[in-house]
Amino acid sequence: MRASDRSYATLRDEILDGILEPGAVLAEVEQSTRLGVSRTPIREAFSRLIADGLVTAQSPRVLVVSELDSDRVRGLYELRIALECTAASLAARRRAPEAFEQLRGELLAAPALLDEGAEGLARYFAIVDALDDAIEAAIDNAYLSTAFASARLHSARVRRLAQHDPARMRQAAEEHLLVVDAILEGDAELAADATRIHLHRSLHSALQRIPPRQPNTATATPKGNR
Known part of the structure; x- marks a missing residue:
């Protein structure tokens, strides 16, 4: 499995399971370190999560887990x-x-x-x-x-x-x-x-x-x- 696919699957499951809670900030550098991959796969994973509607761009540099209201x-x-x-x-x-x-x-x-x-x-x-x-x-x-x-x-x-x-x-x-x-x-x-x-x-x-x-x-x- 590609690093981007693996990162996407991990982050998606953490969001669905409530480990990453609504409103949690997703930092590219922090997630790449935590998941043990470079920043490019994390960036690709973030793009897919945004397309899913699970992550929202709060500003050009700040991504957060979408609210569940x-x-x-x-x-x-x-x-x-x-x-x-x-x-x-x-x-x-x-x-x-x-x-x-x-x-x-x-x-x-x-x-x-x-x-x-x-x-x-x-x-x-x-x-x-x-x-x-x-x-x-x-x-x-x-x-x-x-x-x-x-x-x-x-x-x-x-x-x-x-x-x-x-x-x-x-x-x-x-x-x-x-x-x-x-x-x-x-x-x-x-x-x-x-x-x-x-x-x-x-x-x-x-x-x-x-x-x-x-x-x-x-x-x-x-x-x-x-």
Whole structure:
């Protein structure tokens, strides 16, 4: 893997995991030293993160991790509702039943995973990701897939907030199961409605957990490395 790709992947994952917090300043020299690469790969990684919308240019020389505030979250969910309701509806019409039948069984067992700590939570999110992949495969639309890639990237930042609400996680598992059942039944309208309800509740939960906007006083070094 190229140094720029490796640097991009590391910084992206640190942003999505909350290690590099919203508002954290990203200094080219500091990051090149920390990641053990020259400044050119870091510069290339920064450009990709800006294109992703994960990093914002505060000035020509100052880059910061993009804020995760209520307005951004609402905007993200407006996009997700448009995309995912359409996708669920199409998947109900174009589905491959075998994939969704397997996911249904996994979702029925999902609540037990939520009692198994971090490992169980990771397995649950893997099921959710597999559902997204199955819907994307079922609709077989390159244009929607491109839009999904961006939405899923930013959704990962919001999803981290839900990990601290076990009751919401169990409710979400039930909502995913309703979507799968609608797809298996070939009910396009119900699949879209179930998806809309899920996203509406997820947005409400996320907005309750968005921290107040803080001054940009964070440094570029993750907390664990300070």
